Amino acid sequence: MIYFIIVFISFLLEGLVSNLVPLNSLFFQNCFTLMSLLVLYPYFFHKNNIYYALAFVAGVFLDVTYMNTIFLQGLLFLSIAFLIQYLNAYISSHALNLVFLSIIIVIFYRTISYFILIVIGVKTFSFLTYAQSITSSLLLNIAYTLVLYYLMEFLKNKFNLTKVD
Amino acid sequence: MYKQKKWDVRHLVVVFLIVLLLFLVIVTVLNKQDRNLSYPEKVIKDTTLLVVKTIKKPFDFIWGKVSDKELESLKEKAKQVDLMQAKYDEALKDIKDLKELVELNSTLRENSHLNATVISRNVGYWNQSLTIDKGKKNGVEVGMAVINSQGLVGKIESVSNFNSTVKLLTSEDVSNKISVKIKVSDDDYVYGLLNGYDSKTKRFQIEGIAENKEIPKDSLVTTTGLSNAFPSGVFIGKVDSISKDHFDLASKVSFVSEVDFEKISYVTVLKKDATS
Numbered sequence: 354m355i356y357f358i359i360v361f362i363s364f365l366l367e368g369l370v371s372n373l374v375p376l377n378s379l380f381f382q383n384c385f386t387l388m389s390l391l392v393l394y395p396y397f398f399h400k401n402n403i404y405y406a407l408a409f410v411a412g413v414f415l416d417v418t419y420m421n422t423i424f425l426q427g428l429l430f431l432s433i434a435f436l437i438q439y440l441n442a443y444i445s446s447h448a449l450n451l452v453f454l455s456i457i458i459v460i461f462y463r464t465i466s467y468f469i470l471i472v473i474g475v476k477t478f479s480f481l482t483y484a485q486s487i488t489s490s491l492l493l494n495i496a497y498t499l500v501l502y503y504l505m506e507f508l509k510n511k512f513n514l515t516k517v518d
Numbered sequence: 519m520y521k522q523k524k525w526d527v528r529h530l531v532v533v534f535l536i537v538l539l540l541f542l543v544i545v546t547v548l549n550k551q552d553r554n555l556s557y558p559e560k561v562i563k564d565t566t567l568l569v570v571k572t573i574k575k576p577f578d579f580i581w582g583k584v585s586d587k588e589l590e591s592l593k594e595k596a597k598q599v600d601l602m603q604a605k606y607d608e609a610l611k612d613i614k615d616l617k618e619l620v621e622l623n624s625t626l627r628e629n630s631h632l633n634a635t636v637i638s639r640n641v642g643y644w645n646q647s648l649t650i651d652k653g654k655k656n657g658v659e660v661g662m663a664v665i666n667s668q669g670l671v672g673k674i675e676s677v678s679n680f681n682s683t684v685k686l687l688t689s690e691d692v693s694n695k696i697s698v699k700i701k702v703s704d705d706d707y708v709y710g711l712l713n714g715y716d717s718k719t720k721r722f723q724i725e726g727i728a729e730n731k732e733i734p735k736d737s738l739v740t741t742t743g744l745s746n747a748f749p750s751g752v753f754i755g756k757v758d759s760i761s762k763d764h765f766d767l768a769s770k771v772s773f774v775s776e777v778d779f780e781k782i783s784y785v786t787v788l789k790k791d792a793t794s
Contacts (some may be wrong), residue, residue, distance in 0.1 A: 368570045368638035369577070375780035376640050377685075377717070411751075417559045417564045419641035419649065421676050421683050425545050426642070463643070470644055473546040477690055478644070482717065486643050 355508065356393050359417065359498045359501070360411050363389035368419060370493075373495040373518045376392060384462060385497055386411050391458055392501045395446040396509075398517040401438060409436035429465060450504055454499070455498040456491060543766070553676075554660075560678040567681050571637055571651055578635075607654060613751075632656060632787040637681065639782070645687035648672075650785060653680045655682050661747050663788040668776040669753040670741065670784055680785075687722070687754070688715045697742045699725055700757060700771065709742060710771065712754070721758055726770040733760050739773050777792050 363385040391412040397404035412430030416422045435463050439456065442451045463486045467478060510514055627711065634650040652658050654677050662674045664684045675685040687696075699707040708731050710724040724739070737757040743750025755775040763770050 361639050364566075365573060367641055369568075369574055371639045372574065372577075372636065372783070376646075376782070377780060382643050398586055414562065414566065415642070416572075417562045419638055421555075422545075422643055422649065423559065428541055428545065466642075466644060469542065469545060472542055479717075480692070492644070 355512070355514070356396055356405065358384060358390045359393065359505075360407060363388050363416075364411060364414060367415070374493075377489075378487070379489050381400070381493045382486070383493050383497065384459065384490060385494070385517060386415055386461060387430065387458060388455060388494050388498045389501060390430065390434060391437055391454055392451065392505055393518045394434075394499055396505070400428060404438075405431060405434050424451075428471075429462065432461060432465070433458060448499060451498050452495050455495050456487055459490045459494055460487055463490065474502075519545050520673065532643075538750070546713070555676050555678055563678045564623070564680045567637055567649065567651075598786055615771075630789045632658065632789050634785050634787055635789060636785065646686045647675060648684040648686065648782060648785070650682050650684055650787075651680070652787060654680050655679050657789050658682045659789075662790070663741070663748045663752055664785050665752060665788060666777060666782060666785050668778065669755060670748075670775075670783060671777055671779075673747065674787065684783075684785065686779055687712075687775065687777075688717070690715065690717070696754075697710050697744050698739055698754060699742045700724070700727075700733055701738045701740070702733055708733060708769075716772075717770075721774060722755060722774040724773065725768065727769040729772060733757055733769065733771060735759070740769075749790075752788070 367383055367385045370381075370383050370385070374383075390404075390411065394404065397407075400448065408430040409427050412427035413424065415430075416424060416426040420426060437454070440454055444454060463483065467483045467486065470478065505514075505516075508514060525682040636648050637651055638649045638650070640646060642669055648671075650664075658674055658677050660674050660677055662663045664671045664673060670687060671682045672689070674684040677683075696712040697709070698712045699709050701707055708727050709730045710727040713723045714726040715722050722739075726732075737759055739754045739757060740752060741748040741752040741754065755773040757771055757773045759772045761770045761772075762768070
């Protein structure tokens, strides 16, 4: 239950923080929901299906609530959940690795989003906009990932949560 | 004994391509332009944004206290309104005459104003959109113009019962074109089409100006009202530079908006009156 609450809080924060930073901020674009999925994956050991469902539902909520799309983020989040699972098989979960993983996830997320938007022809973006979408998303998301990681470590010890490192 | 054949790389590539193709088809079909929100989407959107709005309220209160100086300056400006009202009444008479002359569909006068608070801004990076706390129940409809005190901000892209999404003028959307006019003298305008926004230079582009008139720098750019989408006379920006197109036939005008698109917290929706 606690995992769902954390994803939901991250989802709410995504909207709230958008009001505090400039619209096209060069450093503080957030993807908190995605980062929460990254940090929480080790806690879903042998519950991959629940994890995928959570990723998909979180994406759909993001679609509907903030982005006016349908299933775009849902399917993107699902594919990223597979990627997180794959990467976690090779990389252990500790703070430094999480920083590395969050960079990979941000790059993957922005790249796929960029190409989909180009291919389906809804919008036209320059390569510079694409590059900026990545660089502007790193700082805040890495910070959030670390905060969430230490929060989860604290909760793990307090509530004896199962985590696979 | 039968040995199960393992999947080789070719199979994986084919499966990947099929999944990718399906993904793109689903996304393209479901996210076509100008789609209306379905009932479940409206319910999810309204419910979750209600939670966001509730959590945001204390922050707004604190922010309001911090920005008291801005309030004082606004109060000072409000005192000048009476003086402007007299000029406004005079201008209304002129508008009526001019409107009859050019057969405008609607003007600012025929619109009522609905103030709204921004709940979230540009989540997901690509959208260049705002979510505001007024929706269908408040009379908001798709396509309505959205302004703030500095000028035109954008238009309503989708509406749920209690919230709406505003597509900003800065959106790099291929369908985001608006008919505009540039005031070149007291009673003379040239007409063109707002054709896009350059995020590098932070300038808007107007194209399709066939008239061979001199356009002074800092001329006012406003909406024409020639379509049903926007009323006439909504201020958009001031002309910055003029150049010729590739064929040296039409002028291309670049202009600057006074709206600070980075920090929009409150907007006004121009609702069409029932009589217009």
